Amino acid sequence: IMPDVTVKDGPPGIVRLNGSTEVTSVLSLLNLPPLSVMDKANLPVAIADATANLTGTLAFPMKKGSDPKLTIFDFSGDIQDVHSDVLVKGRSLRAEKLSVRASNDNITIKGQGTIDGVGFDGSWSQPLGRPGAISTVRADVTLNQNTLDTFKVALPEGTVSGQGQAQFSLDLAKGKAPLFSIKSDLVGVRLSVPQIGWVKPAGTGGKLAASGTLGSVAQVDTLEISGAGLTAKGGVDLAADGSLDKVHFDRLNVKNWMGIAVDLIGKGAGKPVQVVVRNGSIDMRRAQFGKTKPSGIAGPPMLLNLDRLQITDKIALTAMKGSFDLARGLDGRFTAELNEGTAVSGRVVPQNGRSAIQIQSSDAGGMLRSANMVQQVMGGTLSLTLLPVGTGGAFDGRAEMTDVRIKNAPTIAALVNAVSVVGLINELNGDGIYFDAVEADFRMTPNRVTLTQASATGASLGISMDGVFSTDTGRMALQGVISPVYMLNGMASFLTRKGEGLVGFNYAIGGTTQQPSVSVNPLSALAPGFLRDIFRAPPPELPEVEGNTRSTLPPSGAAKQKTVVPRFEGR
Template identity: 40%
Template sequence: TLNPRGLYSQPQVFAGVTVDFRLQPNPFRFQLGEMLVEHEGRQIRLNGKFETGPEGWEYALDARSDHLDLAQVKSLWPTGAAEKPRQWVLQNVFQAQAQDVNFALRGKGRAKPFYALDANFTNAEVKFQKHMPRVTGGAGHFSLYNTRMVVVAAAGTVTADEGGAVQVAGTSFIIPDTSVRDGAPGIARVVAEGSVTAGLSLLNRPPLSILDKAHLPVDLAQGRVHVVGTLALPLKPQVAPEDIKYHYRGTVSEVRSATLVPNHVVAAPVLALRGDQGRVALSGAGSLSGIPVTANWSQAVGRQASPASRVTGEIEISPKAIDTLQIGLPKGTVAGQGQGSYQLDIVPEQPPQLQFTSDLAGVDLRIPQISWRKPPASRGQLDMDVTLATPVKVDRLRLQAPGLQAEGWVTTKESGGLQQAHLSAVSVGNWMQGAVNFIGLRNGLAEIQVTSGTLDLQKAPFSGESGSSTGNGSGGSAPSGPITMQLERLRVTESIALTGFEGRFSTQGGLNGQFTGNLNGATLVSGVVVPKPGGIATRIRADDAGGVFKAAGILRHGEGGSFDMTLIPAKEPGEYDGEIQIKNTRIKNAPSMAALLNAISVIGLVDELSGGGILFTGVEAKFRLGSTHLTLHESSAVGPSMGLSMDGIYELDSGTLNMRGVISPIYIINAIGRVVSRKGEGLFGFAFRLRGSADDPKVSVNPLSALAPGMFREIFRGKAPTVPGAPEEETQPPPAHLHSNTGGER
């Protein structure tokens, strides 16, 4: 038995000891050539020397063995020799086989001895951190260089609570200074490879508990992870989480998660992983339910960390993306392909919040109901705040694109598709401003409700031909739901508008429907619109024809009568060809009519005009309505007292006339010549001209025309007036001997 200086708690039994030495008496030196010790079937070879020197005894001892098991290492490691590494081995290494063991000891006088120990090991079972599972099947190298201890694993696995084994080849554990008495720092340099679930399961162990603190499951994602990191912690019985410092980086491949974004599958071929004691992050390119995305996910960790996490990146804008994310836009609204930037905030037990923005480059946007389109080559700006619940809700939507601006919110159905889109502020081109609702219908279409605002029909690019495309339009034949409108003002021309407008329309084959409104804020009218080549044809009716003319600023002295007018788009933009039919209206106190009747000296009719008014049982007219003028092509007005035909120009902005026509007094008798004259003219009539202000016109009458039957009256009628600026032609000037009602020539 041998137990020098009581270094061992139990006596060590050696099968045999062979010593080869040399002794030198002065100065004293003991040279140990070789000492061969057999211990439990293993051989240990030692050599060294002892000698005296100026500082006292000097010694050097080397030992080596080809093979030792763990029990031998523990029993041969003497008490007090590198005590802290010895204690770490005793407490954390449960099984191992050592090969190529080398030990060195050097000392001089009273100085602390230097020692070194290194060995390879196999079949090791090691606890490298008290909160982590043991490493099994470990193989590698152990070294102790005075106060620095290093264990390097060339092989080994750690079996996680979930997800299987993690390979730890390349992992090392280091105690930089074993001489530190309390809380000596320990450093683990980890190289690990395994399943994502296994890696997250290890990170979820105390004291880190990363996933529990984030309220996320350890099976958050499927895939393989390769990570390299460093873990530093004090070696003491009780370690607080804030005392642990770590950082890591790696890659995650073949990623798939149905948990990270609720109701969607996140997948990626490779993601970059990084983290430390304050944050964990994943980033890379992949897909969200098949939609191409880039993602940067980060989650704060630590005792005081918020459980919220965030994903930022870019996502494709395409019809597939709109359908997959159940944004609720009607079919055909989005075509083409673009990119948008997003920020997704994930809070446990709350629906994820998405912020989205894009310049819409490459995206083809269409709203066929209003003939609007943003081509892929143009840019715009789209901003959305979305709640990714079931159903999805767009809490804020803001769109700016050429010809369209809109702000509002959108709700969707639980089964997908649009429930309602409320746009509180919409501006379309230079022809529409207001508030609009889109209501989702069962067949995938949407009803449009314009609840306020103004609309200018002169500038609206509605298509009048089924399947055609006008302006920026996308074609009037696109499927559409009904359109209801409540507008403060609907502008028809520069001088004609409908206020308090209400209507219901369809866009199947072009805009068509019915409406009501107050003409220029005064007379109530109702109408019907139908598509025609070049625009929209309109039929307008009213129970007060006089009120219609007053409101339109055309004739301010009419009263009563039924009104029926049709407007058809002309070839010139913003102009309409129209026809009017009026029944039982009266003209009262009309200066132009009074001047005309005075000119032909029909006293009874003048009195009738200033009294109850002249009754016209039927009025018909064909005209061209422009933005600033009305061109009367052909018109007639007949009643018991008189008949009238007229054509010419009326300036809408200035109220000036340039008209010609024929007046036939006592039309009920004079109408016997109707077969040889224009409608509204009798056998005998007076040709006249009206010029100037409608309230104070200048009248020219040719009395000779009364001597010509209707069939010859064109000789005296003259050419019809033309639009201002065009040359005016007359067959002959009025006779010089006729005087006007103002005292001048007639």
């Protein structure tokens, strides 16, 4: 069409097109000079196999040697039965029908289809006339395990299930690896990290943000996940064959009880990953590991390097290092310092969905001082067992010490003075009173220790005790019996409680550890050991923990024949 032949310097020519042909033919036409559409887009004319149905207009000056920039075109339509292995390098794109629009400024294709079987609803756009301009893909994609597998984003088995939607973007620049990003609110997707008992249900929202490069092997430079009280930020490293090398989180926080840096190291297809905790802290008072069923599958040990494991308000294991088996729950040995002080070693074993702890120290006195419990105990060895009660931070415990001395102890001095044992006062102020055995059973909650029974026995003195000690305020309400000359007095101890002789004095201790108040009932010495209970109150009841008011400890006599913490068969 030449609408006006009278125009000087060449009348305009207009070509109106309406037809159906192979898309390669249309693109070849658009790539002829002066348009050169595909050359400008740095793409071949054989970008896809498809049938194009297009209408449009091409306008240009009808003059030889006219400026190509004066050529104007605008086409739109659809392309059907699309198949391309070029548009997204290394990926196969399929679509039944896509819409297309091309002009001097831009070429855009949009609609629904699949990339390597992953569904999308999006668009591809390439600016024209701007050298170096990148083409972009923007799409809503299905988010499930199949999507991750397709793009070789390898996460531990069982981490992702269900299906949701994500917003996917891809920037394609000539000669460079495609840059991708993906974001999602995670609705419909279930996420699980069984090692820490964390699950985000499919019905709740969250956040997923990942970015990196695509190629023969994807590289995930940043990975952010949040939801159900968890926040994590890190990245994913893949091996040359696309398998998982390492998922690394520089910070992983779970509610108010865990803040760690952790790596999940791949060990090959179908094999459990290795968990390596690089640093951080865990608060057992608030820990919610849950009751995720152990896999029972042997795998690499979890390596732990914690700055702090908080057990109670006043007790923490610091500089903790250990190696743990995860096949049947958390099971392994560790070394640590108690409150950044005395060195201890121990073992953790799974029990009732939580972890039981056994701690040993060759310096019982130092351990008690580091725990800010008792300052006057010197030397000795200590074995401490903590059995979990309920799902919170409560434990039933048993402590056993041997070969300890107590010196410069105002509370003990007041007791000894009350029963007028002069020689023991001198001994207490000198090398200390020697006890060859000390035992105690208790329930420990975050701010309270309830002592159900305790005893300390030596040649010169025997003591029994029960009561309550507040770890946050230092206040105490204790009672028991003090028995002088226990080496002789204790010969009839089978008639009494452990630590009590046939002759003993009932006592009570109140106040605080800094200012104790001591009272002794001298008349109690007149009652035989088996009648002594009429002079004292019954032992304290254990505080209720999730309906549990009974101790989980085995009888103390049974502890001599078998370990307090049951051992799994097959280890």
